[in-house]
Amino acid sequence: MTIQINSAFKLFRQKFLIEQLIIPTRYKHRIKFENDLQKIRNIGISAHIDSGKTTLTERILYYCGRIDSMHEVRGKDNIGAKMDSMELERQRGITIQSAATYVNWHGSNINIIDTPGHVDFTVEVERSLRVLDGAILVLCGVGGVQSQTLNDRTGANPKRVMEQIRKSIGFNAAFMNLPIGLEGNLSGIVDLIEQKSVYFDGQNGEQIRYDSIPSDMVVEAKEKRQELIESISNVDDYIGELYLEERMPTNDELIVKNFALIQNAQDNDQSQQPPTEEEIEKIEMNPERDGKNIFVGLAFKLDATKFGQLTYMRVYQGRIRRGDYMYNSRTKKKVKVSRLVRMNANEMEDIDEALAGDICALFGIDCASGDSFVTDRNSNLSMESIYVPEPVISMSIKTTSKDSMDQFSKAIQRFTKEDPTFRCHWNNDCKEMIVSGMGELHLEIYGQRMEREYNCPVILGKPKVAFRETLLxxxxxxxxxxxxxxxxxxxxxxxxxxxxxxxxxxxxxxxxxxxxxxxxxxxxxxxxxxxxxxxxxxxxxxxxxxxxxxxxxxxxxxxxxxxxxxxxxxxxxxxxxxxxxxxRWMVLEPIMHVEVSAPAEYQGELIGLITRRNGLLQSTNEMDNYFIANSEVPLNDMFGFATELRTLTQGKGEYTMEYSRYSPARNDVQQNLMDKYQQELNEQQQQQTNKMSKKN
Structure with a gap:
């Protein structure tokens, strides 16, 4: 029996430990490290589609000296951002696979994972968040907390976005700086801690210049600084006492304390959250064994390369060196660490060892996503498994040529191992190969990858909903x-x-x-x-x-x-x-949470569209001439939704959809499905009868 560790690294129950990344250079001499372990940070960058995750990562890499020049996600130079290394990512301008990189900032090692924004690639986000200490949440300055972002549109309003963060997400958030100007007129920021203005001159903003706060922003800066102090006082006892005594904290105290803000989003009890790996309680079957030196790692992502399977691993305890042997906690198989690398998007750097807190990658390890590894064969220690949602859409798939079946098999074997939400099986009733996934885009991407990477063009059939049957x-x-x-x-x-x-x-x-x-x-x-x-x-x-x-x-x-x-x-x-x-049996169908947004003038069209699709309207909101509707709609009624939405709103409407739950299907839907199934059975029976007649 394997004992599961209740990991303290769940994203929203952990402190926001990325101060070494976002504290300006002039603060660096004030940060003291107790040991090397505290110099390692693992952060993710999460946001909705087109909100700027990859763009932000590109800037971080540039200012930390990891890349020589910055490129845009949809750049005209055909180079694209560093983290979007897949050809399809550069072509579509979206992130499909999570990518890992690392930077060094004033002695701190920061591992960064750039995640996709589209819900179809949810497993890439889920398993990345599983191994992170904290995250940067990027929100569109125009859309804020909503379903989508339109490119190149005006109307940035950071204050409104801040209110949305507090109300919609429930975060105890506050400004650390204020923009001086908006959109094309942005010239710098006001640092609310140091109470100075910071201007970024030069072609890429690499020349930093300090000045006093503009006269027209002095009052606002004072108010927002007070809000920052109040927010910190809500989660920190020391600052709270100063606030009650009407004493102002020093700048140094604010620098140390302001990163406790995120913790309050999910748990007000700071004492329950160990900040580093060393303080996490480990549970083993034999509590008398001293397990501090036992290596514990979690394989959270698999990738196939020309060198073999690449296994991304987070080290939670101990260290692993090239040439060491370790054991898979699930299979108990012994494996050798023949090659150990650190990833920079699609580039690799060989390393000799990885320490607790590191994110590394290994070659030649046969395992599944979510497997735990230890160096003590007798240790029954294992990490929590990674949540993998069930597929909600199925499509038939076939190759355009019988000669490409070998390549098709190789592609399916690779993709199903890399992505546990992508499934493939042979349906003996309809004599078709069926692939299942999290959405139409998800399956479409894999179809295109088969053609590009394996020279195996395929044809995808009409999407099929993963209905279920249950007992009444x-x-x-x-x-x-x-x-x-x-x-x-x-x-x-x-x-x-x-x-x-x-x-x-x-x-x-x-x-x-x-x-x-x-x-x-x-x-x-x-x-x-x-x-x-x-x-x-x-x-x-x-x-x-x-x-x-x-x-x-x-x-x-x-x-x-x-x-x-x-x-x-x-x-x-x-x-x-x-x-x-x-x-007595009934049919269940997947219900999706659908969020639709468009200019307020199309409010009637949006509500009518949702109603015609048998959707249940849950909430509506209107802000800055934009109407947002949240609803639950059966997946079976969502096909063709995007085309109709864009037609009704002249291309200005957008939506997002994610799985919510399974619910009883309507009587007419169930009857139609039953009639269709009975017809298929009759046809199969007739075919069998014809075959028997020919034999006789």
Whole structure:
């Protein structure tokens, strides 16, 4: 049994530990490090599409001396940003895969992960956030906290965005500086801590010039500095006491304390949050063992390169050196660290060792995303697994030429291993290869990558929604599987109840062994569970997967000679078929959270569009002549939504969509699906009849 570590590095429950990146140079001499471990920071840059994540990373790399010149995401020089190394990323101007890099800033090592903004690539964000200490949240100065950002539009309003951060997200946020001018007239910032103006001269702003605060901003700067102090006092006892005593904190005190702001977003109790790896409590099965020197790492991302599989790893404890041996906590397999590198987008730098807090990459490691590694084979220590959402859209896929099947197989093998939300399987009923993912764009990108990277053009069919089937009320089963045909026979009986799970658990299935006594020997229970799982692959109504049910095995019978695994497995099949015939079943469909925004003049069109798509309007908001609507819409009704939205709003409307939950489908939808499924069964039966006739 493996004990899971309750990691302290969950993004929104950790302090905002990136001071070495954003504190201006003149503050550096005031920061003192107790040890080398405190000089390592792992941060992510997160935002919505086109909000500037990759652009910000490009500036950080330039000012830290990692790149010689800055390039735009959609630059006309055909070079593109450093972190968008994939050809499709440069072409589309979006981030598809998370990319890692590192910088050194005044003795501090800062590992940075640039993540995608599109919800279709959610797993790239999920597993990146899993290994970070903190994050920079980038918000559009115009759109703020909303669903999208239109490029090259005017109307930046930092004050309004700050209010949205406080109200919509609930962060205890405050300005650290104020812009001097907006948009094209931006000339510098007012530093609210030092109470000075900072101007960035030169072609790329590399020449820093200090001055007094402009006379027309003195009053505003004083007010915003007071807001900053009040915000810090809400999360820091020391500053809070000064505030109550009406004493002003010094600049040095503000510099040290202002990074506690983010912590209050999720947890006001500072004492529960250990700030460094050394202070995190480790839990092992043998508490007497001194595990401080045991290496513990988490493989959070896989990538295939010409040198083999590249495994991105976060080191949580100890250190790993090139040539060391370590063990996979899941498989217990021993592997050798033959090559250890540090990533800079798609470039690699060989290193000899990685320390606690580092993000590195290894070659030649056969593992899955989310596996933990240790250097002590006897240690049952493991990190928390990475959350992987279930795919919501499926499409048929086929190659344009039979000659490219080998390349197609290689591409599928690679992509499904790299991305756990991308699935592929053969549907024997419709005789088609089916790929599943998080959205149309997700599958479209992989189709294009097959052509570009493997010279394997493919054709994607119409998107198919991942419907599910579930039980409405409990149904009893009592099934005896008995077969006698000379020699050893088959005998297995299962008795129990199949019941629905609560709606909040309707995406999973449970198996419960409630037997007692010798009627069903323990060694046959796994076979019964296997039979149950197999029957859940295809439901009785529309042939989709069954979920949200619990198989309660309460009793049964066995035969001393004829009982075996296959007998009880088939008995479980029969029990499920009984439940199919006597139980009441229904279809579940994925419901998506949809956020639509457009100029306020199109408010009526947006509401009408959502209503026609059988959406449930949850909230509306209007700000600065922009109308935003939040709703829940069945995924089955969302196809073609983008085209209709842009037509109604003359191209000015945008939307985002993400999975919310599974919910019962409407009666008309369920009936249509059942009729279509029955028609497919009739056609298959007719084909089988025709084949038999030809043979005869």
């Amino acid at each position: 009320r409990p149904v009893k089963f009592n099934y005896l599987h008995k077969r006698q045909s000379g020699g050893a026979g088959q005998y297995g009986c299962v008795i129990g109840v199949l019941e629905p799970l609560p709606m909040e658990q309707n995406t999973k299935n449970l198996f419960s062994d409630e037997t007692s006594g010798p009627n069903v020997p323990r060694w046959f229970v796994p076979a019964i569970r296997k039979g149950f799982d197999e029957m859940c692959e295809k439901g009785p109504l529309i042939g989709h997967r069954i979920c949200g049910v619990k198989f309660r095995l309460q009793d049964g019978k066995h035969h001393v000679v004829d009982s075996n695994d296959i007998a009880f497995q088939l008995a479980a099949h029969g029990a499920m078929k009984q439940a199919f015939e006597t139980g």
